[in-house]
Amino acid sequence: MKNKIIELVDIKRNFSVGSEVVRALRGVSFTIHEGDFVTIMGTSGSGKSTLLNVLGCLDDSSSGEYYLDGVLVRNMSKNERAVLRNRKIGFVFQSYNLLAKTTAIENVELPLMYNSSICTKDRRVRAIAALTRVGLADRLQHKSNQMSGGQMQRVAIARALVNDPAVILADEATGNLDTRTSFEILALLQRLHGEGKTIIFVTHNPEIAEFSNRCIVLKDGLVDSDVFNSDVRSAAEVLASLPILSDD
Template sequence: MATKEIIRLENIRRNFIVGNETVHALRGVSFTINAGEFVTIMGTSGSGKSTLLNILGCLDTPTSGEYYLDGIPVRSMGKNERSVLRNRKIGFVFQSYNLLPKTTALENVELPLMYNSAISARERHELASRALDAVGLAERKNHKSNQMSGGQQQRVAIARALVNDPVIILADEATGNLDTRTSFEILVLFQELHDRGRTIIFVTHNPELSAYSSRNIVLRDGKIISDTPNDHPASALEMLKKLPVESD
């Protein structure tokens, strides 16, 4: 298994000033994530997981501590540099999909590449098409986002996260808006991607999901309270088969 270090957090702290009070959202978080890991980050609301996700996603910078993404120190980077970094290294999957309305699946997936002038229109088309194939939406490339079910929309969002061939995929409650069956379908997809060597960080408050990842980090009050590898993740596919088929 590859042991390339993708993420290194060194004593990350993040403070917010709310009125006269300083809120310590993260109080010294350190860990490293290697290529090929499927990490779930858990915590109740207020545990600092959203803040951690923002920092991991280069949307926010830590108050102190250092964050290396693929060997690049992020803390000292400017806004624009971080934008470019996100564009090249990170794929985001959000709880509420965040697809552009009235826009086809293909165009939605192409979007990250639109902000990379090194990629030609043809390449962009091809890469987006391939990403949609990879999430099992080969047949729905030209469907508009509002004509698709939640599960399909989330697949499009995952394809969009894959299209720039990122070093890491950051999923934020990616199954939060979906019913159980569709949630498992999406989990199956994440596991497949993991099997193909993708590095995934899945942030959730749902403790059940830790069974399907290869490592589980739990946050509480801005600190890591447990960091346990899971050498035998359960198969989401088997769970999906066990689920009663809905009859309607």
């Protein structure tokens, strides 16, 4: 039996807007095991973003239990959650969120900067290793404004990898990229998944689900469907079959 990385038990999240209470999550329960590649889908208003915030330890649930890599997250203080994010979670955002005018290597080092147990030398070694893993070994000193969207997203993935997290949370990670680059990123994520990484990919694009081995669909704050995909498509193959544009 594989380790449980994420275990949600009846997670509810309510927001008060004025006198009204908006129930964004109405009792979500599921378990994600080590080495899973899960897509979480849903239309806007389905509670997808709220779930992502809870999963990412950015937000606390109103009720229910959440275990991340065996640690109970609920009722943790802000600082405790910050430390947990630093050690257990790697975020990949839609708009990359790299630091401006900063080199790839410095961007990747960022999470380690907030971990005082890692020394300067170690930090550099790990950052170089992470960038090599995403295929950017020759772009270490490039600044964020000197890179293409795909390269920036790969730097962001390297940044998510660098602290060796329990789970990588990708929030619409291909949303800002063209088709070809999207498949490149998907192929990279599939490769990392192949290497044993646990990945959660939040998206509203149903096509992405075909590349993951499990798909959870949210609707009105509840799990609408949770299906395992036995026929996972290979992003690398799709990429190879794409016509190469002459001006590329």
